[in-house]
Amino acid sequence: MQAKILEGGFVEAPTDSARAFRQIMTAMAQPGTINTVVGAQPPAPLSVATGVVLLTMCDPETPVFLTPKFDTDEVRAWITFHTGAPFAEANNAAFAVGAWDDLPLHDFAIGTSEYPDRSATLIVETDHLSVTGATLRGPGIKDKATLSLPDVAAFRNNALLFPLGLDFIFTCQSDLAALPRTTKVS
């Protein structure tokens, strides 16, 4: 095992993950806001923010799907060592990591009518994240917000599935933003 696999985790896991969760939770509760996280140094091509989300949210109970570009020995070893999360195909994944164009959107679990929470959360690595772009409306948003999104139609279709659907976390370096299924994108 390469030594650097053992590195890049939280230094003080309990408080680092508590602070990170608050940023992730705020992002999910307030779509269109960008929040900054710290504490993870994952191997490339994972961003700091994706590393933080994985460390904070994943464990042996959450199968993770990686798109081919992110599915490297080093990334797998880092996630395994730091979270214990198993790897899975898209249809069994609780979390997924990938660039927008590589994520097989139609393969992920969207929940069931009785358990809509049994749905995947997709961590979308982006090169650019800013509060300009598509218009967002819905829960968590006073009037409207704007966010740089990689698509519009896909998120519209996802919102139509409500209360089923996918939830998204967009990451860019140390920044993250989220888009729950309730957000109406135009």
Next chain:
Amino acid sequence: MSDYNFAYLDEQTKRMIRRAILKGLAIPGYQVPFASREMPMPYGWGTGGVQVSAAVLTPDDTFKVIDQGADDTTNAVSIRRFFEKTADVAVTEATGEASVIQTRHRIPEQDLRADQILVYQVPIPEPLRFLEPSEVETRKMHALEEYGLMHVKLYEDISQHGAIATSYAYPVKVEGRYVMDPSPIPKFDNPKLNMAGIQLFGAGREQRIYAVPPYTDVVSLDFEDYPFEASKADHACDLCGATDSYLDELIVDDSGKRMFMCSDTDYCCSRRKAGHIGAQGVPYAEDAA
């Protein structure tokens, strides 16, 4: 140095609760199942709220706990001390200074801001439970959006009492989809469920977490001919003179003399400090015990 986990719960339990909170925020009003843990306090003390607080608190937080509006009950004091010790949070009784507020049975009078979180202790999370005892059936009813029975029950109230008699835990519809129990807050508080802060609900015994993100559409169930009314006692607070706050009625002596006072003790105290005096009040003195 410490022999307990940060915020008492182990990391895996907090992660499980955090995942439930994220899904709860993504599906407002839907009850997310979670595996509730034993807490070092009885269920009646709000172990669901305590577990949610444990999952969201950081050492940077300022924490407030209210029990029926008061910061100084045994229950509120115990929970505040618990997190002061286990999560190293600062504590306060001032609504405006708190970043996380855990509550039983009230929403603070003062409007919450976008950077504040309100955690509710919930005894019975299922609003359909008194109509249908089976969890399998109520889950189906939510799935099919089958809320007719709930309206029938409220309408029976009207035919029997001339008004909807439900005055606590008055059911709401969230974002036009899920019917939700707002916990046993007085219906006076229902309009405040539309707020800037993040609202999280935890039911320990029933193992459910649910959430209402900021600015979510929350509507109290009603009828065209009997619109919802956020009623309160038709009095002013006898201590601070407030006419816009929810009041508790107290019998103050053996002759049965009554007194109305704000249930939100921080609100009442802040008004008295600002010089407001009610009919039976006295000027606020900083050192008065």
